[in-house]
Amino acid sequence: MDNDVAPSAASAPASGVAGRTILLAGGTSAAGIASAVALTRAGARVIVAGRDPEKLATVVAEAPGTLTIAADLTDEDAIADLARTVHDERGAVDGVLHLVGGWRGGGGLAGQSDSDYRFLERSLTALRHVSRAFDADLRESSAGRLAIVSSTAVARPLAGGANYAAIKAASEAWTRAVGQGFAKGARDGSRELNAAAVIFRTKSLEGLEGALADAFIALWSDDAEDWNDVIVELGDGG
Known part of the structure; x- marks a missing residue:
């Protein structure tokens, strides 16, 4: 499928995610909380993993019933522990929304430091x-659904955001590779494609937290083949 064309997410019903187990990786931000609330209301079983116990407590306060797990998502051993805990507490997951992010930039190309990278x-x-x-x-x-939040900077990189655009571009490439793996596994097993990897692109998530949550929930409203290797633009793209 053309990776720049997405099914309509705006009018899709949310019922398809009901009963699904969803992991929000790095889900302690405003976008993570909005997603946890929306997913819980839609009937999903939500797990939020993040570094900060205080922020995780805020998630639970906003979305009661959410399972929170403190974990350093950049540590491979910690991720193995996270997976064991998730499986012990909730079983296998049906969806992952990757929300680990952040911004550092400015200063033109000369200002792109290694520490920022x-x-x-x-x-x-x-x-x-x-x-x-x-x-x-x-x-x-x-x-199964994997989704990441990327940036319009991938398509329109600026010198002052070169580090940021490079990381987002690499994240998109990784996600598309995951989607290719889903498709190849289905073909090799002579079975229907049930998993999809999706990229959400936006200039900024500020003010679009609810739109992201709705778009993620809508991924369960169509077949995986309609979503795999698809880029969904959130907002006007600015």
Whole structure:
């Protein structure tokens, strides 16, 4: 499927996610809380993983019933522990929304420091660890979904945001590779494609937290083949 064309998410019903087990990786931000609330209301079983226990407590206060797990998502051993805990507490997951992010930039090309790059690289590292740890779950689910939040900077990179755009571009490439793995596994097994990897692109998530939550929930309203390797634009793209 053309990776720039997405099914309509605006009018899709939310019932398809009911009963699904969803992991929000790095889900302590405003977008994570909005997603946890929306998913819980839609009948999903939500797990939020993040570093900060205080922020995790805030998630539970806003979305009662959410299972929170403190974990360093950039640490491979910690991710293995996270996967064991998730499986012990909730079983296999059906969906992962990757929300580990952050911004550092400015100063033109000369201002793109290595320390800023290493800070931004944490998002890609976490994505690699989490997607590998839960790959089998998503493949074996009757409707597995992996989604990341990327940036319009991938298509329109600026010198002052070169580090940021490079990390987002790499994250998109990784996610598309995950989707290719889903498709190949289905073909090799002579079975229907049940898992999809999706990229949400936006200029900024500020003010679009609810739109992201709705768009993620809508991924269960269509077949996996309609969503796999698809880029969904959130907002006007600015």
